[in-house]
Every structure is written in structure tokens, then in C-alpha cells.
Amino acid sequence: MTDLDKFLEKINNNIKIEPKDWMPDGYRKHLQRQMSQHAHSEVIGMQPEGNWITRAPSLRAKVILLAKVQDEAGHGQYLYSAAETLGKSRAVYIEELQSRKAKYSSIFNYPTLNWADMGAVGWLVDGAAIVNQVSLQKTSYGPYARAMVKICKEESFHQRQGYEIISKMALGSPEQKEMAQDAMNRFWWPSIMMFGPHDQDSARSGDAMKWGIKIESNDDLRQKFIDKTVAQAELIGLTIPDKDLKWNEETKHYDFGAMDWDEFWSVVNGDGPCNDDRINHHIKAHEEGRWVREAANAYAEKNN
Amino acid sequence: MKNELINYCLRLGDSSLILGQRLAEWCSKGPMLEEDIALTNISLDFFGQSRMLYSYIAELKGGDETEDTVAFRRNEREFYNILLAERPNGHFGDTIVRSFFVDAFNFHHYSKLKESKDSVIAAFAEKSLKEVVYHLRHSSEWVIRLGDGTEESKLKVQTSLNELWSYTGDMFDMNDGDHLLTSEGIAIDLEEIKPLWNATIESVLKRGKLDLPESKYMQKGSRNAMHSEYLGHLLCEMQYIQRAYPNSQW
Amino acid sequence: MDNQGDIWEVFIQSKPGLAHKHVGNIHAMGKEMALQNARDMYTRRQEGTCIWVVKFADITSSIPEEDGSFFEPSNDKIYRQAVHYIMPEGSKNI
Numbered sequence A: 001m002t003d004l005d006k007f008l009e010k011i012n013n014n015i016k017i018e019p020k021d022w023m024p025d026g027y028r029k030h031l032q033r034q035m036s037q038h039a040h041s042e043v044i045g046m047q048p049e050g051n052w053i054t055r056a057p058s059l060r061a062k063v064i065l066l067a068k069v070q071d072e073a074g075h076g077q078y079l080y081s082a083a084e085t086l087g088k089s090r091a092v093y094i095e096e097l098q099s100r101k102a103k104y105s106s107i108f109n110y111p112t113l114n115w116a117d118m119g120a121v122g123w124l125v126d127g128a129a130i131v132n133q134v135s136l137q138k139t140s141y142g143p144y145a146r147a148m149v150k151i152c153k154e155e156s157f158h159q160r161q162g163y164e165i166i167s168k169m170a171l172g173s174p175e176q177k178e179m180a181q182d183a184m185n186r187f188w189w190p191s192i193m194m195f196g197p198h199d200q201d202s203a204r205s206g207d208a209m210k211w212g213i214k215i216e217s218n219d220d221l222r223q224k225f226i227d228k229t230v231a232q233a234e235l236i237g238l239t240i241p242d243k244d245l246k247w248n249e250e251t252k253h254y255d256f257g258a259m260d261w262d263e264f265w266s267v268v269n270g271d272g273p274c275n276d277d278r279i280n281h282h283i284k285a286h287e288e289g290r291w292v293r294e295a296a297n298a299y300a301e302k303n304n
Numbered sequence B: 001m002k003n004e005l006i007n008y009c010l011r012l013g014d015s016s017l018i019l020g021q022r023l024a025e026w027c028s029k030g031p032m033l034e035e036d037i038a039l040t041n042i043s044l045d046f047f048g049q050s051r052m053l054y055s056y057i058a059e060l061k062g063g064d065e066t067e068d069t070v071a072f073r074r075n076e077r078e079f080y081n082i083l084l085a086e087r088p089n090g091h092f093g094d095t096i097v098r099s100f101f102v103d104a105f106n107f108h109h110y111s112k113l114k115e116s117k118d119s120v121i122a123a124f125a126e127k128s129l130k131e132v133v134y135h136l137r138h139s140s141e142w143v144i145r146l147g148d149g150t151e152e153s154k155l156k157v158q159t160s161l162n163e164l165w166s167y168t169g170d171m172f173d174m175n176d177g178d179h180l181l182t183s184e185g186i187a188i189d190l191e192e193i194k195p196l197w198n199a200t201i202e203s204v205l206k207r208g209k210l211d212l213p214e215s216k217y218m219q220k221g222s223r224n225a226m227h228s229e230y231l232g233h234l235l236c237e238m239q240y241i242q243r244a245y246p247n248s249q250w
Numbered sequence C: 001m002d003n004q005g006d007i008w009e010v011f012i013q014s015k016p017g018l019a020h021k022h023v024g025n026i027h028a029m030g031k032e033m034a035l036q037n038a039r040d041m042y043t044r045r046q047e048g049t050c051i052w053v054v055k056f057a058d059i060t061s062s063i064p065e066e067d068g069s070f071f072e073p074s075n076d077k078i079y080r081q082a083v084h085y086i087m088p089e090g091s092k093n094i
Helices: A003-012 A025-044 A046-050 A059-084 A090-098 A116-136 A142-170 A172-193 A205-210 A216-237 A261-271 A275-288 A290-303 B002-024 B033-061 B069-073 B092-113 B119-147 B151-167 B178-181 B188-206 B230-244 C029-042 C064-072
Strands: A246-248 A252-257 C006-015 C020-028 C051-055
Touching: A025 A046, A025 A059, A025 A090, A025 A205, A025 A275, A046 A275, A046 C029, A059 A090, A059 A116, A059 A142, A059 B033, A059 B069, A059 C020, A090 A275, A116 A142, A116 A172, A116 A216, A142 A172, A172 A216, A172 A261, A172 B033, A216 A252, A216 B188, A246 A290, A246 C029, A261 A275, A261 A290, A290 B119, A290 B151, B002 B069, B002 B092, B033 B069, B033 B119, B033 C020, B033 C029, B069 B230, B092 B119, B092 B151, B092 B188, B119 B151, B119 B188, B119 C029, C006 C029, C020 C029, C029 C051
Parallel strands: none
Antiparallel strands: A246 A252, C006 C020, C006 C051
């Protein structure tokens, strides 16, 4: 039995692959890319929500939002930590993010412009992320799967707090309702595009499914998300900005309109409204923290 | 005495809220992910402390007051936070030194305040003290690390110490109401705290191979709601939604 | 290259009396910082009563491929397991 056979046998028997096990180079590279992208998304994702912490409208809202954004830092850390087991250090991953060699979820390149956006981000963006992450709890790489289990457990409050914010506004004053609908309009399409291109257009999906990294396809996950979200929107009187959205009695799923993939790819490739701001913010904090890290390292060398 | 008690709670609650707000500004800007999380944890503790006191104030005042009206519907001249709390974050060393001065003060203050005859204040001090012990450990260790780290960090943190020193006297300022509450066993005579605070500062600076700043003119005024210009901008940002949509629920 | 500190593995005891369980790792410069970072990262939801941190570089691991030679020798020594022994019918609390 070759190493590859042994590896595939483990995958087929749902035995997790662990850091010191033999794995095909493509598997390692795919995971390094996907896991670091996932980690970067958590960390960059702190910015659009962090944007509202100092302006939260109540003390309760403030601590909830702060705790949530803090969780994202924690989840970024769990994911970097899992990705480091693949033989690449966090410093290298960070360098790849800052040099734009690595990507992060494109949704975070959109600005958060009113308080309802905190609702939309929690409800729709985290909602979409959770659908994906629940599925990834069964991924074949042990450290990744374990990080996902921990993340899913902690994220359970994230979507609920978002829905709470947006429902209070949707059911509030006319001004609040308008903000809620505006947030919905801006975040709906980017949220459903978070699942990535259609299966037939997704170049790397094949290997990822074969290797058990991806368990469900982009389109299946997207459908799952849309199906559960429509009723939640209706309940609070928000309109999903898609005139083609309707229930299909035959498939027992919602049909929905065409997504604008040109916009998607242009944002992925750097031309979104906040791409430069997000990366520059990250670089600035990183550079301003350099003397602190150097001091801490110097002190530890002298005193440990 | 109710007014004095309310004013005293504002002193404690506002200091926690404003410093919490400053620390929250660090979110996503920390020198490392782990430190980002540490700063947010401390910020969350401060918000929790202020909420406890604001709820008490709302209860004492009665009517439609809530923790949020207390936090979001007052102006600069109605805030009683210590001046240090509103100092801008500056660089990481500035933030650490600011926290260190305040944490050492809170530690000694709350260690005594937990014996307060007012049961809410005593409970507040006891709960906060648990948090403050950790805060002080966090900021002291960083002062030592930066002091005994590199040449650059030593210079930076010594400068932070020297610059923020003149705001430390303000923490110990007391007004007539505070003296009244002290005689009733509710508040603490801050003169008693001063030597304890000094001892903590001196021992940590010594471990960090740092110099105690020279005594010079001390800023004060916050006990009578006199502030720097920074506070107004902080409040503008913090209170904006409540001010723009005053009758909405969030 | 930027220095993000050493990797420290974190073990948390969730209640007094229980064993310390591995929960993940953190980056830190020095053991005091490692303890603080572990506290902030892994006990945000009151998960613990005691934390251990161990520098990752100080851990020696067996090699999974050698699992066989490492663990199989005890496979045939089932007399080390309590269930190996047959107790007389009706015996209790043993």
C-alpha cells in the first residue's frame, strides 16, 4: 500500500488526518490556503464591526458587540494555530495577507454605514459563515475540524445578536426600519456570494471534495442558507432585494435570481470599496506593534 | 446625602466607562492577536463596572432613568471621570502606563471600598477587585517588559510615564460630598490610598528599571467635572445614536 | 521576519479535581505572558480553575507511524483491565 493509498483509505473511513501524517502536497497546500484565508477573514472581519463599537447605542449593545468582535480575534487565533500545524508560521501567513498574496472573505470589503449593519453582519454574514462552518466540522484535517467545533460552539450567539439588532430596528421607528432595509439591501447579495462561485465554476472544489476538506458544495450550502433566511426576513417585515426569489414547490427550495459575479471577482481582486482600507489598517497596527513585540521578545530572552 | 451618593457613583462609574471606551478603541489594533483580546477583556470589565453603578444611580434617581440615560444623555460638565481615563490612547506604551496608574489606584481603592457601609458599593468593589487584580498584573508586567525590553521600548515607556504623571494627582482629589460620605463609612479617604499607590508604582518601576517621574505640577479638576478637550469628542462619538434618535429602542 | 513569540500549548482544568485538558495554543513571549494570554484566549466563558502552559518546543511526541511498536505490546496484556476477571454470580460493589 502506497502512502497515497493509506491516506485515501483514511479519508474514506472518516479517519482524521493529523499534522504528522503523510499527506499529498496538494492537500497540504490547499489546506494552508483555505485555513489561512479563513483565519484572515476572522481577523479582517473585526474591522467592519469594530467600526461601531465606540458608537453602539446602548451599553448592552456595546458589550455584546465588543465580546463578539473579540471572539473573532479568538477564532482567527484558533485558525492560525491550526494552520501552523501545516508547517508554516503565523508570521508568514500574516505577511501573505499584507502582501495580498492571500485572500480573505470578500464580504469584509464592504463598509458598515449604519447601526443596522451590525444586525445585517451578524444575521446574514455570520449566518452564512456558520452554515459553512457547521459543515466544516466534519472536514478531514483534524486540527481544522477541531477548531471548527470550538468556533461553532462559540459562534452560536453571534447570529442571534445580529438578528436581535436588525429585528428591533425593523420593528422600530420609520427611520430605524429604513436603516434596517438599507442594510439588508446592501448585504444580501454579498452574503449569498460568500459561499463562492457555482459548483461548475469552482476550479478547486473537485480536489477539496475528494480529499474530504469540503463536505458540501458551494451551491448546496448557499441553498441551505437562503432557505432558512427567507422566513426570518419575512417575520420582521424586511424585503429580500431579489425579485426572482420564490418558493419552488417541486424542489422544496427557494429559487433565486442571478448573482453578479463580475462584481464579486472585482472585489476579490482588490477593487472593492474597502480593500485598501482593510489591508492598510492591518499593516498599520502590525507596524505600530512591532516595537512592542521586539521589546517583549528581548525581555523574555533575558528573563526566562 | 442622596445627591452626594449619586455624585460619588458617577465618579466611579464614569471613570470605568471612559477608560473602557478608550480601551475598546484598541480593538483590531493590538500589537498581537493575543494582546488585542487581552485589551478587549479589560475593556469589557470596565463596561461591566460602569453598568453596575449606572443601574444603581438610575435606581437612586428613579423616574425614567436607566443605565443608558446616565451614560448617553449627559455632557462634558456632567461627567466626573478621572482625567487619566480620557487621555488619548497614544501608542501601546502610553495606554499601558495610563492603565497601570489607574489599575494600581483601583486596586488599593477597591481593597478598602469593599468594606463600604453602602451594600451596593461594597458589592461593586468586591466584584471589581477580582477584575482589577488581573488588570494590575497585566499592566505591571507590560511596564516591566517595556522598561526592561529594548532601548527603544525603555525610552518610549519612560516618556509615557513622565508625560502622564501630572494627571495622577487628580485621581486622589475629593470634593465635599466625598468627605461627607467618608465620615459615614461609605466612601474612602483617598489620602490613605496615596502611600499604598506610591509603593506599588515604585516597586514596579524598579523592576522595570525605570525612573520615578519627577514631581511637578499636578493637573486636577475632574472631581468638579472640569475636563480636557478630549472628553467632548469621545462623548460625541459614544452618544451619537442616542442623541440623533432620542426616542428609539435599540 | 517578524517574531510573534513562541507557541505555548495550553491545558485547562475545568473544575477542581479534574485533569488538565489540552485546549489549544497561544503565542507569547515568556511564561508570564503565556499564562495571561491563555487566560484571555481560553477562559472567556469561565471555562477553568487552573491553567498550565508548556512551550511547544519542549514537548516530545511519539511518532504516529510507529504507533504499532509503541502501543501494540500492551494489546495482549488484557489482564491489566478490570473486565478481564470473572466475579462470582451475585457479587456486588467490586
